[in-house]
Amino acid sequence: MLTEILPFRFALDATAIAGASLWSLALYLGFSPASEWVAEQLNRWFNFAERSLYTSNEEFERTRKGRESQNAFYASIFSIVPFLIVGAACNYGVEIGLGRSWAISMGILACMSCGVYELGRRDGKSS
Structure with missing residues (x-):
């Protein structure tokens, strides 16, 4: 499917992907305070960056709860x-x-x- 869109081929090594995933899971578990810190910092940054997109304070406050939940989700995903x-x-x-x-x-x-x-x-x- 990707070869129809892109004019070149990707060589993906399944062993390297599996090994990197296993090691990243081990590091994520072993350094869980650091992973929680990274997720918290990303969440703070997402909330700060999104605040600058709103010119109206009323609109910002009206949609705050949903956006903060969404930012927390994205931060937990990107913390890996x-x-x-x-x-x-x-x-x-x-x-x-x-x-x-x-x-x-x-x-x-x-x-x-x-x-x-x-x-x-x-x-x-x-x-």
């Missing part, structure tokens, strides 16, 4: 982008250091380790 970039770098580093066959395995181990860490962190925080 830095972790995808770092996850791709980690996957690339593992491929260079240990070989291509270890990239997915190390990503799965990192996801499990960071998931257990996050569960323990939340349990320790609640008690």
Whole structure:
């Protein structure tokens, strides 16, 4: 389908995409306070940027609740982008250091380790 629209071809490596996704999930779980901070900063920026689009204060206040909810949703979606970039770098580093066959395995181990860490962190925080 993309080859009909674009005059060139994309070579997508499924192993690299899976490895980068696994590493980014591991980093997102392992550094969850940082991911919450990134989402909060993006939400603040979206709210600030959208305020400048309105000239009428009444219109801004009338649609505020819906826009802030939408901005919070977009901020949570876009907060994964830095972790995808770092996850791709980690996957690339593992491929260079240990070989291509270890990239997915190390990503799965990192996801499990960071998931257990996050569960323990939340349990320790609640008690």
